[in-house]
Amino acid sequence: MKPASARLRPGDVVAFLGPSLPAEEARRLAPCRVLPPARAGDLLAVLPARPLAIALVDGLFDTVPSVWPREVLAALDAGVAVFGGASMGALRAAELAAHGVVGVGRVFGWYRDGVIDDDGEVALLHGRAEDGFRPFTLPLVQVRAALEEARGAGELGPSAARAVLAAAAAIPYTQRTWPAVLRDARLAPAERARLAERLPRAPDVKRADAEACLLAAAAFARARRQGAPPPPRPAGGPPPAHLRRTRLARAATLLPGGAEVPSGEVLAALARRPDARRLAADGLRRAALAALARSMGLAAEEAETAEAERAWLRRAGVRTSRRAAFLAACGLDDGAARRLCEDLALEARLLGMAERAVPDGPSWEEGLALAARLGGAWVEEAQRLVAPPAKPRHRARRRTP
Numbered sequence: 589m590k591p592a593s594a595r596l597r598p599g600d601v602v603a604f605l606g607p608s609l610p611a612e613e614a615r616r617l618a619p620c621r622v623l624p625p626a627r628a629g630d631l632l633a634v635l636p637a638r639p640l641a642i643a644l645v646d647g648l649f650d651t652v653p654s655v656w657p658r659e660v661l662a663a664l665d666a667g668v669a670v671f672g673g674a675s676m677g678a679l680r681a682a683e684l685a686a687h688g689v690v691g692v693g694r695v696f697g698w699y700r701d702g703v704i705d706d707d708g709e710v711a712l713l714h715g716r717a718e719d720g721f722r723p724f725t726l727p728l729v730q731v732r733a734a735l736e737e738a739r740g741a742g743e744l745g746p747s748a749a750r751a752v753l754a755a756a757a758a759i760p761y762t763q764r765t766w767p768a769v770l771r772d773a774r775l776a777p778a779e780r781a782r783l784a785e786r787l788p789r790a791p792d793v794k795r796a797d798a799e800a801c802l803l804a805a806a807a808f809a810r811a812r813r814q815g816a817p818p819p820p821r822p823a824g825g826p827p828p829a830h831l832r833r834t835r836l837a838r839a840a841t842l843l844p845g846g847a848e849v850p851s852g853e854v855l856a857a858l859a860r861r862p863d864a865r866r867l868a869a870d871g872l873r874r875a876a877l878a879a880l881a882r883s884m885g886l887a888a889e890e891a892e893t894a895e896a897e898r899a900w901l902r903r904a905g906v907r908t909s910r911r912a913a914f915l916a917a918c919g920l921d922d923g924a925a926r927r928l929c930e931d932l933a934l935e936a937r938l939l940g941m942a943e944r945a946v947p948d949g950p951s952w953e954e955g956l957a958l959a960a961r962l963g964g965a966w967v968e969e970a971q972r973l974v975a976p977p978a979k980p981r982h983r984a985r986r987r988t989p
Contacts, residue, residue, distance in 0.1 A: 595813070596618065596619040597619065598619045599621050599637055599639055600619070600813070601639060601642075601643060601802070601805050602620065602637075602642050603643040603645065603802055604623050604630065604645055604646055604676075604677070605622050605624075605643075605721075605798065606625035606646035606714060607712060607794075608674045608675055609645065614798075617799060617802055617806070618802055618806035619806070620802065620805075620806065621634075621639070624646075624717055625648050625721070626654075626676065627648045627652045627654060627655065628653035628659070630655065631655060631659045631660060631663050632659050632831075632834060632838050633838040633840055635663060635666045635668060635921035635923070636839050636916045636919055636921045637840060637916070638668075638921065638922070639668055639809075640809040640812045641808045641809045641812075642663055642668055642669070642670045643671050643801050643804075644660070644671065644672045644681075644801075645674045645676070645797075645798045645801055646676060646721070646798075647676025647680075648676075649676070649707060657680060657683055658827060658831050659831060659835075660672075661822045662827060662835070662923055664687065664688050664689070664819055664820075664821060665821050665926075666921040666923030667819070667821075667922050669805070669808050669812075669818070670689045670690070671689075671801050671802075671804050671808070672689055672696065673691065673693040673696050673797040673798060673800060674696075674710070674795075675695070675710040675798075676707075676710065678691060678692075678693060678695040678698075679699055682699035685700065687822040688820055690804065692800045692801040692804050693797025693798075693800050694796075695729050695797050698729070698732070709729050709732075710728075712725045712726065712761055725761060725762060725765055726756070726769065727764075728764070729793055729794065730792065730794065731753060731756040734788075735749045735753060735787070737791070738783075738787060743786060748775060748779060752770070752773045752783065755769050755773035755774070756769045758772065759772065766787060767784075770787070821923075827927070838851065839851045839919045839921070841918070844913060851919040854919065874931060874935050877935045877938050878930070878931035878938075881934035881935070881937060881938040884938075884945070886938070888930040888933035888934050888937070889933070892933035892936075892937070894929075896933040896936065897925070897926075897929040900929065900932065939955070
């Protein structure tokens with residue numbers, strides 16, 4: 589079988605970028621879909637589109653909740669590789685490297701090795717999207733990088749480097765600039781003037797790391813296009829409630845033809861339907877039974893989960909070749925779809941053992957009778973049993989003259 593084409597599609601790589609790397613330059617490096625700095629829920633929102641890799645670079649810190657580690661793991665669970673570097677991405681990659689997130693660059697290395705451990709090291713004040721996220725202040729990691737370069741070139745002694753770093757760390761990230769750092773550093777006037785010429789010209793460490801992160805993500809996506817396997821799924825149980833609910837609100841619903849609808853809007857429309865209460869009650873029963881099964885220590889086998897999915901697709905009239913499009917139209921990525929089918933498998937398992945699952949549990953016949961009485965099938969069958977059998981209808985014979 590011929591390997592798939594290595595040519596990347598723009599949606600194969602999703603890059604969350606802001607002040608670390610301009611979008612136009614990112615697209616020149618590799619075909620990618622560029623999104624603004626990530627906040628909580630943003631990774632979940634892109635998963636139904638099935639990118640092959642995510643380059644997590646910039647993220648928001650103070651103004652809104654930042655990207656949750658569990659949503660990064662949800663991306664891996666959906667078969668999407670995650671590369672992190674430069675800023676928020678470096679922080680999350682260091683936290684989650686053991687789970688399969690790939691860290692890239694010097695800033696990631698500093699977090700991984702314990703040189704730095706505060707998320708404020710990468711924080712800076714920057715402009716809005718219409719300003720190109722132009723940076724206004726100086727991240728502490730850039731001070732470290734500039735000092736390392738100057739020391740490596742023999743232009744800075746250890747005591748002066750400590751003085752500059754201490755001054756930079758004492759300034760809030762919203763006010764930190766090179767003039768402010770050098771003003772507050774305990775340096776001789778001549779050395780201050782010399783460093784004011786040298787340090788601000790140091791290469792931008794976050795930019796270099798962002799470029800490397802994007803190129804690593806693109807290289808992985810090309811390998812996937814050539815037939816390489818997806819990243820390993822992280823270990824762990826089902827996602828917590830806050831992640832499930834955020835995914836429900838934020839994940840995109842992708843319809844055939846390319847239309848995209850936020851799943852939160854679909855959910856609001858469903859809530860206005862006349863049968864909303866019935867739909868919710870049916871879904872809650874299924875979810876509650878699956879949760880009860882898990883609380884009893886039951887786990888769905890892969891074969892059970894796969895069969896539950898096949899049965900679902902058959903009932904929906906969906907061919908195997910249309911599976912991905914159908915799931916995207918349901919606002920589901922592969923990881924979320926697998927969790928749904930695990931619930932279906934656990935529900936079936938629990939129903940099959942209902943008589944033993946709880947003390948004095950109900951039998952299959954009791955379940956059948958309850959549903960039939962509530963839905964009217966009981967009366968229908970009873971009436972059919974007492975009704976006289978219908979007389980067969982005979983066709984009149986035609987006489988021939």
